[in-house]
Amino acid sequence: MASSIKQIIFLGDGIGDRPVPALGGKTPLEHQATPALDLVASGGESGLMYPIRPGLPAGSDTAHMAILGYDPATTYTGRGPFEARGVGLEVRPGDLAFRCNFATMTDGLITDRRAGRIKSGTDELAAALNEAFAGGIDGVQVIVKESVEHRAAMVLRGEGLSMHITDADPHEAGIPPGEVTPTPGHEGDPEALRTSRIVNEFVERNQAILAAAPVNQERVAQGLGPANVLLPRGVGTGPHLAPFAEQWGLRGALIVEVDLVRGLGLYLGMDVVTVEGATGGSDTDEIALAKAAVAALADHDFILCNIKAPDLGGHDSLPDAKCAAIAKVDRAVGYLLDTLDWNHHVMMIGGDHCTPITSGDHTGDGVPVAFYGHGVRPDYVTSYGERPCATGSLGRILGADVMYLLGNYAGTVHKFGA
């Protein structure tokens, strides 16, 4: 739907938090000076957003799905397909896709699930696996592709595959790879049994292939742990998701640092922008991200930008790191405030979920959000944070409400009725 108003969702990944004793009982958002975010809140309309439902901790993938208007409860199959698309693999109907880790095995036990966060050579390891498995397993094609560090993705392509199987990754060190079996409720399912056998054979056979690769022989010679097993997990089939342009009538771009969310964007047919200096770490160039957002707005109706750093501070339970990451988000939003004409833009600032310092993982707490710009009806809130936003006019919203609210301000949501 044509509109001259451009729409922006600007997220700090995992930005919401809980009171932190080391910050005097304040949350990182309450402790860190955030002049730009406060300007958005005081000039805008605030609330708390539950990405899926109150109290349910959301993943980055399911949270972004919900915020972009796709119901994860009915469409999410697993992280695998997004990971695979994020690294450039095609996922066709019927395919199975997995997230994988290159790991180190010693005497049959996983001794390092990340193979020392191996920095290079995984492209050669993936190529060796693709060559060795070129004949497939039991008629099923095997395609591996490396990602950053120890990360990789895999696609299995063939008839009669089942996603109802467990992970080969045991999720902890000191034990062998998990034996893949059908999940509860699918124990007798012939397709799940056969798929389990195929993945188990893949894990069994990939060890010798990887051990023989020059990359690993060099690592051993240097005293480093070899990446001598590839462990699949997070299986899913390609989900049925309407293209973003079809769902919302908007030309959309994603400026994000996480492969998982990039994969979602590719699935939705959105333009996924790569930004030089966007590292996905605490050293990311937030102004480069903000400039890329502004540039993308030139030829898109809608952009979603996500800075990953706040989530890292939460997962690592480091208050200072999280506050510093929030300062980066604030500077990026400040750049947008200074640069864009707010008579022709509307923005929601917020996060995809909370990653509190004190829990070190995602929680189901409400995420503070604020809408700003064209059409927005400001409320009494004067600063951005968990407690102030809870007093805002929006009250409690769900992730599923975001595209409607934003499109409402932009005038792109069609009237229902006469």
Next chain:
Amino acid sequence: MASSIKQIIFLGDGIGDRPVPALGGKTPLEHQATPALDLVASGGESGLMYPIRPGLPAGSDTAHMAILGYDPATTYTGRGPFEARGVGLEVRPGDLAFRCNFATMTDGLITDRRAGRIKSGTDELAAALNEAFAGGIDGVQVIVKESVEHRAAMVLRGEGLSMHITDADPHEAGIPPGEVTPTPGHEGDPEALRTSRIVNEFVERNQAILAAAPVNQERVAQGLGPANVLLPRGVGTGPHLAPFAEQWGLRGALIVEVDLVRGLGLYLGMDVVTVEGATGGSDTDEIALAKAAVAALADHDFILCNIKAPDLGGHDSLPDAKCAAIAKVDRAVGYLLDTLDWNHHVMMIGGDHCTPITSGDHTGDGVPVAFYGHGVRPDYVTSYGERPCATGSLGRILGADVMYLLGNYAGTVHKFGA
């Protein structure tokens, strides 16, 4: 899911209210001093909870179902099965279960629906009925069990029974027992017609059996109304409810005073604790209940405790009685605050529904709730009550949200997504 954090729901039955003229326009919660409840609210996160949906008055059974995470809209069949389980009757698939009243009939009319709240002897009356109906009715087995005062439950067991029938209890005095018929939409249903005939025959025949019982002959000799008819109502089939431990991965206990809710707990496979001194009346020993709650926490992950007294004050439209009952709830919560280590517990205080003084029955108003303890993100609320809690960070929640929010704070709700 294993967690070191124990979860508590502490309810004052029907505790929510509306402004009461006799209290100067305050609600009982606003009028009565509640230091412990206020401490919970000021250190916690508050809101208003609608047990099922805004404006829909909930029963004690459906409200507790919703709060425990079971959707009454799709699973509730009637109060009968919970009453039957609450008094110790088994309810098998296909059985019909009823709540019953022993009542007094004179010249074919019900003159007292509660037989003078008969205090003793109903065990003998139930035994007399079970003996007289040992041969069943039309091949259907009849099982009666007495409860407190005039209350009883009944199970019908046999092939082809239908729950789509009306009550025999006319719900008012001065008229005959209701003729049981199929409910609207089931008029021609042969199973509903046959079941109606069976219940009508039971009501017709039980009168002579009860009149002949020594218990009733003594009552007549003493000038008391005899319990000379048993009136079934609230029919339901055994609902299909997943065990609580399976649904939430928690070992749960109920410390409640109402048979109806105890029956629900038994249905869910929860441990139902009996507390000496817990009378279910205005004289209940609230500290005994609180002590039982603390004791149950030693070997359970989750407890729900409910003090019945506030609901009685509401039903009887007695402001002083309701305020006194609220003081009991406050003392019990105070005991928990003083006794438990709140780094390892999380609690929601609230009620199952509102029972306002001015209406004398359940209403669909929001119930004030406050979460307190591990993980909770406190808001600006400083006292517990209908109006203060409405300004809290939780805004409006549903009963269905409670187990997610509590489990989110305790860390027992699984992340959905990656």
